[in-house]
Amino acid sequence: MSTLFNNIASLVSNTDAHFANPALIVEEGKIAWIGEASAAPAADARVDLQNKTVIPGFVDSHAHLMFAGDRAEEFSARMQGQAYSAGGIKTTVAATREASDAQLEANLSRLVAEMHASGITTFETKSGYGLDVETESRSLAIAAKHTSETTFLGAHVVPQEFKDKSDEYVELVKNQMLTAAAPHAKWIDVFCDRGAFNVDQAREILQAGIKAGLAPRIHANQLENIGAIQLAVELDCASADHCTHLTHQDIDALANSNTVATLLPGAEFSTRSRYPDARKLIDAGVTVALATDCNPGSSYTTSMAFCIALAVREMHVSPAEALWSATMGGAKALRRDDIGHLSVGARADFAVIDAPSYIHLAYRPGVNLISDTYIAGRAITK
The missing domain is CATH 2.30.40.10 (Urease, subunit C, domain 1)
Structure with missing residues (x-):
C-alpha cells in the first residue's frame, strides 16, 4: 500500500x-x-x-538508557558549585545491579517513548551501568529488543570492587564480560578519559571487541585530553564522542579520517562545563553529529531539539548545521546510509x-x- x-x-x-x-x-x-x-x-x-x-527523523547516536534510579541530588549539588567527575556513575551502578529485568525494561521503554515523542526515530544505547558480567549482559539483551544499535560499555569506569586494580578489571572486560555481552551488541565503547581508562587500556579493550566482531566507538576527551582522539582515528572508530578538549592535531586527524565527532551539548549544560568548539570542527571539514547523551548523571534529556538549540546558541553552529548533525550526522556516526x-x-x-x-x-x-x-x-x- x-x-x-x-x-x-x-x-x-x-x-x-x-x-x-x-x-x-x-x-x-x-x-x-x-x-x-x-x-x-x-x-x-x-x-x-x-x-x-x-x-528526517532525528538519529540519536549516543545514549545511556539502561539504568535504574536517578541522580537528582547530585545534579543539585553540581548546580551549587560541586565539580563534575565520573564518580557519580557508581551510584547508578548500584541501583542498576539491584534492578530486575522488568524494572530496567520499563525505564528503557519510558525513555524511548519520550524519544519518539521528540522526533527521534533511531537511537543507540549503551550498557555500562552494570560493570559486572551478569548485569552488562542482561542490560544489552533487554536493549536489543528495542534497537539494533546496542553498545557494550563495560569499560565505563572501574567499579568499586576493582578499586586500585584497574588492569584486572580490563582483563575481565575483554574476556568473560565481552564474551557474555557480544551476542547482544553491535558496538564496543570505552570511556577513555581522566578517572576512567587510559589510552593503552582502551586500545586493549577495543581491539578485543573488534576481534569479537563488534565495531568500535569511544568516549573521548570530555574531561581532559589524554590522547583518545588519536586512538579513535588509529582504530577507525565510527565516532569519537564528547570531543571537548582538542588540539589542532586532533582536529586534523578527525578531518582526514572516517571518524565522526559526536558532540553532546546536554552534558556541558548539565555539568556547567566548557562546550566543544563545533565551529572549528565543521570549518576544518570534520563530520559532526549531535546526540542527547541521555543518562541519569550528566545529561538527563531525551530532547534532540533542546540539544539543537544548545548547539546553535552555545557552539556557534547554524540551525541548518545543527539539524544536519542531529539527522545525517547521527546516521554517519552509526555508519548507516538508510536513515538521516x-x-x-x-x-x-x-x-x-x-x-x-x-x-x-x-x-x-x-x-x-x-x-x-x-x-x-x-x-x-x-
Whole structure:
C-alpha cells in the first residue's frame, strides 16, 4: 500500500533536492517518491500534513538508557558549585545491579517513548551501568529488543570492587564480560578519559571487541585530553564522542579520517562545563553529529531539539548545521546510509514539526514542536 503525504509547508531532505511545494510517497516502509506535489503519482492513501514542516527523523547516536534510579541530588549539588567527575556513575551502578529485568525494561521503554515523542526515530544505547558480567549482559539483551544499535560499555569506569586494580578489571572486560555481552551488541565503547581508562587500556579493550566482531566507538576527551582522539582515528572508530578538549592535531586527524565527532551539548549544560568548539570542527571539514547523551548523571534529556538549540546558541553552529548533525550526522556516526535523509529508497523515518520551518527547533527552545513521528512510514505518536 502506498501513502502520499502532502500539504507540507517545507521539507528538509538532507539532499541537494529542494521543492517549493513538497510531497512524498511511502510504500513498504520506504520512500518510494519525493518531489513537487503537483507531479505526485497516484497513491492508495493520502495524509494531509496541514501545512507543517517535515524533517528526517532525528538519529540519536549516543545514549545511556539502561539504568535504574536517578541522580537528582547530585545534579543539585553540581548546580551549587560541586565539580563534575565520573564518580557519580557508581551510584547508578548500584541501583542498576539491584534492578530486575522488568524494572530496567520499563525505564528503557519510558525513555524511548519520550524519544519518539521528540522526533527521534533511531537511537543507540549503551550498557555500562552494570560493570559486572551478569548485569552488562542482561542490560544489552533487554536493549536489543528495542534497537539494533546496542553498545557494550563495560569499560565505563572501574567499579568499586576493582578499586586500585584497574588492569584486572580490563582483563575481565575483554574476556568473560565481552564474551557474555557480544551476542547482544553491535558496538564496543570505552570511556577513555581522566578517572576512567587510559589510552593503552582502551586500545586493549577495543581491539578485543573488534576481534569479537563488534565495531568500535569511544568516549573521548570530555574531561581532559589524554590522547583518545588519536586512538579513535588509529582504530577507525565510527565516532569519537564528547570531543571537548582538542588540539589542532586532533582536529586534523578527525578531518582526514572516517571518524565522526559526536558532540553532546546536554552534558556541558548539565555539568556547567566548557562546550566543544563545533565551529572549528565543521570549518576544518570534520563530520559532526549531535546526540542527547541521555543518562541519569550528566545529561538527563531525551530532547534532540533542546540539544539543537544548545548547539546553535552555545557552539556557534547554524540551525541548518545543527539539524544536519542531529539527522545525517547521527546516521554517519552509526555508519548507516538508510536513515538521516529523505530520498527514494531511504527508510521512511521522519518527524513533523508544527511550525513553518525547521529553524523553530532552535528559535523556540524548550517547546516540543514535534506533532508526529513516523518510523518506516508508520505513525508512532499522535
